[in-house]
Amino acid sequence: MKIRTIIGVMAVMMTSGTVLAAGNRVDGLRPDAPELAAPGEYAIGVRTLDLVNKGQIDILKVKNAANLPSYDRPLTVEIWYPSDGAKRGGQYDGVYLRDGKTQVTLYGQAVRDAAPAKPSAAFPLVIISHGYPGNRFLLSHLGENLASKGYVVASIDHTDSTYRDKAAFGSTLVNRALDQKFVLDEMARLSADKSSFLNGLVDASTTGLVGYSMGAYGSVITAGGGVTKASTEYPWAAPAGTLKRMMAGSKEHEALMDDRFKAFVSIAPWGMNTGFWDAKGLAGIRKPIFFMAGSVDDVAGYEKGTRAIFKGAVNTDRYLLTFINANHNAAAPIPAPEESWKPVDNLPFTPFAHYADPVWDTLRMNNITQHFVTAYFGKYLKGKTEMGAYLDLVENSNDGVFATEKDGSLKPEHTYWKGFGKRTAKGLRLEYLTGK
Numbered sequence: 001m002k003i004r005t006i007i008g009v010m011a012v013m014m015t016s017g018t019v020l021a022a023g024n025r026v027d028g029l030r031p032d033a034p035e036l037a038a039p040g041e042y043a044i045g046v047r048t049l050d051l052v053n054k055g056q057i058d059i060l061k062v063k064n065a066a067n068l069p070s071y072d073r074p075l076t077v078e079i080w081y082p083s084d085g086a087k088r089g090g091q092y093d094g095v096y097l098r099d100g101k102t103q104v105t106l107y108g109q110a111v112r113d114a115a116p117a118k119p120s121a122a123f124p125l126v127i128i129s130h131g132y133p134g135n136r137f138l139l140s141h142l143g144e145n146l147a148s149k150g151y152v153v154a155s156i157d158h159t160d161s162t163y164r165d166k167a168a169f170g171s172t173l174v175n176r177a178l179d180q181k182f183v184l185d186e187m188a189r190l191s192a193d194k195s196s197f198l199n200g201l202v203d204a205s206t207t208g209l210v211g212y213s214m215g216a217y218g219s220v221i222t223a224g225g226g227v228t229k230a231s232t233e234y235p236w237a238a239p240a241g242t243l244k245r246m247m248a249g250s251k252e253h254e255a256l257m258d259d260r261f262k263a264f265v266s267i268a269p270w271g272m273n274t275g276f277w278d279a280k281g282l283a284g285i286r287k288p289i290f291f292m293a294g295s296v297d298d299v300a301g302y303e304k305g306t307r308a309i310f311k312g313a314v315n316t317d318r319y320l321l322t323f324i325n326a327n328h329n330a331a332a333p334i335p336a337p338e339e340s341w342k343p344v345d346n347l348p349f350t351p352f353a354h355y356a357d358p359v360w361d362t363l364r365m366n367n368i369t370q371h372f373v374t375a376y377f378g379k380y381l382k383g384k385t386e387m388g389a390y391l392d393l394v395e396n397s398n399d400g401v402f403a404t405e406k407d408g409s410l411k412p413e414h415t416y417w418k419g420f421g422k423r424t425a426k427g428l429r430l431e432y433l434t435g436k
Contacts, residue, residue, distance in 0.1 A: 024337045026108040026141040033367035035419035036374040036390060040149030042082035045114030046090070047197065049077045049154075053182045057242055059171040060160065065240040075179060076157040077186075078136040080147035081201060082123060083114040095137050097337060098354040099344040100163040104337045106137060108144050119150075122203035124381040125187055128155035129180055129215030131332070132270075133166040139212060141334050145370045151377070152202040154183055161214065170238040176218025177246060180209060181256060188260070208263045208377050212332035213300065216269030220277070220309060221246050223264045223316075224284040226253045231276040248281035257286075263380035264289040265373055267332045272309050273301035282312030290319045290376045292369065294326030294357070315435045319391065321372055322429040325359045331369045335362045360427075368428070371419060390418050391432070397425040 029037060056073040092106040117123075126146050130138045136155040143153040158179055160171035188204035190196040211219030221227065226248025232241060245252035266289055271277060293306035300306060302322075310320040323330040336355035343350050356362055375390035394400050394415045402422045403411040417425035 024104060024106050026106050026137075026334050027144055028141075028335065028363045028366070030363055030367055032364075032421060032424045034371035034417075034421075034424070036372075037145075037367040037370040039109065039145060042117060042148050042150060043085045043088050043114065044110040044144055044147045045081050045083035045085065045116055046110035046112055047079045047081075049079060051075045051077055051183070051186050053179070056178070057174070059174050059239065059242060060168055062239045062242060068240070068242070073159055073175070075159060075183065076136065077183060078140070078143070078155045078157075079198075080110055080143045080153040080155075081198075082117040082119070082147055082150055082152075083111065084117045085111055085114040087111050087114070092137060092140070096135060096163045097340050098133070098163055098351040099347050100133075100166070101346065102339050102344065102351070104339045106140065106334070106337065108140060109148065110144050116197050116201050119201070122191065122201055123150050123152050124206040124208065124377070125184070125202050125204050126151045126153045126208045126210060126377065126381075127180055127183055127187075128153060129176065129209065129211040129218055130156070130158065130161075131213030131215055132161045132169070132172045133163050134158075134212070134215070135162045138333055139210065141366045142210065142370060142373060146373070146377070149374060150382075151208075152187075152198070154187055156180070156183055158215075169236070170242070172214050173217075173238045174242050174246075176211075176214060177221040177256060180211075180218050180222050181258060184258060184260060205260050206262055206381055207260050208265065208381050209261055210265040210267070210373070211269065212267040213270050213328065216266040216300075217271045217276070219264050219266045219289075220269050220271070220285065221253070222256070222258075222261060223266075223289055224257060224286040225277055225309070225313070226250065226281045226284050227271075227276045228278050228281060231271075231274070248278075248284055261287060263287060263377060265292070265376065266290070266306075266309075267292045267369075268294070268297055268300045268328050268330065269306055269309055270300040273305045277309065277312070279312055282309060283315055285313040285316050285318075288317045288380050289313060290321070290372070292321045292323075292331040292372075294323045294328060294330035294360075296325055297328045297330070299328035310431070310433070313435075317435050318433055319376070320429075320431045321368075322431075323360055323365060323368075324427045324429065326357050326365070327359075329355060329357045329362070330360065331365050333362065335366070375419075391430070393417050393430050395429055395431060397428040397430070400425055
């Protein structure tokens with residue numbers, strides 16, 4: 001990152017009242033953050049929407065295939081959006097920690113109910129889908145960052161899968177991709193509603209999806225990766241064949257595909273390690289997809305998990321960013337809130353472990369994620385071809401050569417990762433494969 005960029009970012013953060021690293025902030029930026037991690041030009045607004053997906057199968061009450069009770073499925077969604085306001089800085093009150101009991105306050109750049117920007121053209125949409133369990137604030141650092149760069153971001157609280165209402169795993173398996181598609185439909189509806197603040201603000205026809213863990217499982221299905229027949233019959237999974245609608249080659253799964261989804265970010269997708277996909281299913285992925293993972297992920301797996309999905313998605317262009325020696329918490333969660341450092345009586349571990357990695361600094365990973373997601377969505381959602389230079393890199397970051405002239409210009413032998421300062425591109429690998 002150039003010196004003037006660092007100074008500019010620090011000036012923005014100081015004038016907004018943001019500190020570089022303090023309790024429960026989601027907007028931190030390390031001095032060694034890569035270039036595109038910095039916030040964008042827009043102030044940020046935030047609002048909460050309560051949506052209802054009517055007539056859904058109530059997985060928690062299913063007893064057999066002949067009895068599929070339905071209900072109106074509630075979904076709470078946090079919306080970050082570019083704002084015309086001059087103010088920067090706000091807070092999120094009453095956010096629950098992993099124990100489902102402790103409430104904390106998070107601090108960031110977004111201003112509650114701020115007036116939305118009035119763009120000449122609507123902004124692309126990004127949907128965020130958390131893990132199991134999780135909540136809509138787990139990737140709030142990324143939500144804010146993208147909104148500051150001209151995206152409207154919708155982060156879902158997945159019913160039966162949050163810290164407060166964690167329930168049978170089958171509900172998560174069946175509902176993830178359905179929730180993602182429903183929120184896209186609702187954002188499109190609201191964009192056309194003249195009484196909604198989203199009218200004229202969001203372009204749902206150009207949508208990206210970011211999923212983490214079970215959210216990433218859903219993203220693989222939404223991108224075209226139909227599941228195996230065997231996975232629809234696991235006795236511990238979705239009951240009474242309710243996952244069959246996601247099966248590779250089925251008319252129901254094909255009907256779920258939506259061309260408004262243009263690009264995907266899939267962080268540590270769970271499922272390959274337990275047989276939810278095979279070669280046929282992964283060949284169905286038809287949209288560009290950027291995978292991220294830790295090389296020692298012991299939840300979703302790495303070689304037999306995320307990397308196997310990356311290799312098997314043969315019909316699309318895809319990337320895989322690997323954090324060497326990171327585990328399942330690589331790239332996605334916010335820095336562990338201060339209150340999570342204390343043991344609790346209803347978990348066999350300290351909540352801190354849900355957010356943190358024993359090797360990598362979480363803020364460092366957040367900044368790297370912001371950098372690459374900015375480049376990737378910039379290229380695939382906004383058509384900024386210049387962003388490709390941040391993705392066309394020597395595969396292993398440790399192999400990059402930093403070589404500049406005295407005036408700062410690059411020497412021919414310079415192969416260092418674009419956007420990373422000297423000595424900062426370490427412990428990472430970025431692979432790229434083209435589709436057939």
